[in-house]
Amino acid sequence: MSYPRGAPEPPMDPSSRLSQDINDVLREQVDQARRELRAAAGRSGRGLACAAAAGLCGVLALASAHKALVATADRLLRPPKGEFLLAAAYAAGAGACLWASWTQMSAAADTTEQVGTRLRGLRAEPVPSPRFGGDGDGSDVG
Known part of the structure; x- marks a missing residue:
């Protein structure tokens, strides 16, 4: 059915409106979850960068300690301070760097777990059809 241009559209029936509202809420929840998971991925990336920096610092510490021990052994009594x-x-x-890595990775894991828990709570339950009085799965039609 077409309506004249500029005329207001007729109101939706209650079941269509409810369905539209549920879709809007679910879409917003999924969008929010997507934003949170992207933020968690960013924290994971920063955490991995901190872990890499910690590894580099650890290697440099071992190299410096080794060099110092060699110099000490060479001089016996005068350690290179x-x-x-x-x-x-x-x-x-x-x-x-290791501490920073741990906090970033923990925050990312917590966010991912929270989003998963929230999304598991959005399971769709069958809604009774007002037209047919069934359980919403269509088995009572026809």
Whole structure:
């Protein structure tokens, strides 16, 4: 049925309106979940970058410690204080990067779990059809 241009459209029947409202709510929930999962993926990426930085700092700490031990063994009584200080600084950097990685990865895992829990709660239940009085699966029609 066509209506004149500019004329208001007739109101929707209650079941169509309910169906439209449910679709709108579900669409918004899925969009919200998508935004949260994208944010969690970003946190995961930052967490992996921090883990890589922690690994690099750990390797540098081991290299500095090794070099310092070699120099100490060569001199026996006078340890190279600068190398030990550098090794300690690298170790502290590795610890800080590891902590940052852990917090980012934990936050990403928590967000993913929360979104999954919320989406599992959106299971569609059959809605009785007002027209036929059935359970909404169409088995009572025809």
